Amino acid sequence: MNKTINLIFIFISLLLLQVFVLNNINFLNTINPYLYIAFVFIYPLNENRFPFLFFSFLLGLCIDSFSDSGGIHAFSTLFIAYFRVSFVKFFFKKILADFSFFNLKSEPFGKVFNYVVTLTVIHHFIYFCFSNFSFQNLSMVFLNTLYTSIFTVILYFIGTTIFNKSQ
Numbered sequence: 507m508n509k510t511i512n513l514i515f516i517f518i519s520l521l522l523l524q525v526f527v528l529n530n531i532n533f534l535n536t537i538n539p540y541l542y543i544a545f546v547f548i549y550p551l552n553e554n555r556f557p558f559l560f561f562s563f564l565l566g567l568c569i570d571s572f573s574d575s576g577g578i579h580a581f582s583t584l585f586i587a588y589f590r591v592s593f594v595k596f597f598f599k600k601i602l603a604d605f606s607f608f609n610l611k612s613e614p615f616g617k618v619f620n621y622v623v624t625l626t627v628i629h630h631f632i633y634f635c636f637s638n639f640s641f642q643n644l645s646m647v648f649l650n651t652l653y654t655s656i657f658t659v660i661l662y663f664i665g666t667t668i669f670n671k672s673q
Contacts, residue, residue, distance in 0.1 A: 513549065517565060520545050525572040528661075536650050539658045540579075541665070542569055543629050546587050547622055551594060551605035562587035575637070582632040586625045597621045611670065622662060627655045 524542040532538055545565055549558050566583030570576065594600055597617050600608055610618050634647045634654075 509550070513561075516548065517545060517561060521565060521568050524569055529573060533657070534653075536646075537653045537657050539654065539661050540569075540630065540633070541658060541661050542566075542579075543583060543586065543626065543658070544662050544665070546583065546590060546625065547662070548610065549587075551591070551608045555591070559584060559587055578633055578636045581636065582629045585632055586629045589628075590625065593621055593624060597624075619663075623655070623659055626658050626662075627651060630655045630658070 520542045524540065528539050528541055542565060546562055549561070552558075563580050563584045566580030567577070569579040569583075573579065591605075594605075594608065597620050598608070598613060610621075630651045631647070634650045638647050
């Protein structure tokens with residue numbers, strides 16, 4: 507029960523942080539961090555993926571409703587949530603039996619960094635592809651993906667460092 511309350515708190519906190527603080531950051535008119543995807547990184551792995559996929563989609567949908575972005579956040583968040591297991595298997599060499607014991611805090615920093623960066627870049631690339639929806643702006647898609655991913659990853663690791671030291 508405590509885990510459920512903790513996940514609800516994280517969900518609501520990331521939603522409110524994204525909507526009321528981070529969506530108002532617009533560095534150089536293009537860079538806006540999307541830290542809410544940290545929910546996908548820290549949600550515990552288990553055999554029943556439906557609640558995780560549902561809550562990931564719901565989080566993206568809530569961000570879409572506040573950002574008036576028409577479902578782009580929901581799709582990109584659901585995409586990385588769906589393929590997260592494959593990336594955990596690839597980067598951390600985990601099997602299904604290990605999923606109940608998996609925790610990002612206990613993994614080496616290099617593996618966690620690669621995992622977070624990969625999922626962040628994929629999320630942002632999908633988001634910017636759909637938001638621009640044109641091949642004429644492909645260079646802008648790549649630049650926005652790169653800069654926003656860097657900003658998001660930096661904020662994620664600063665946040666995890668702060669919260670891990672306080673616990």
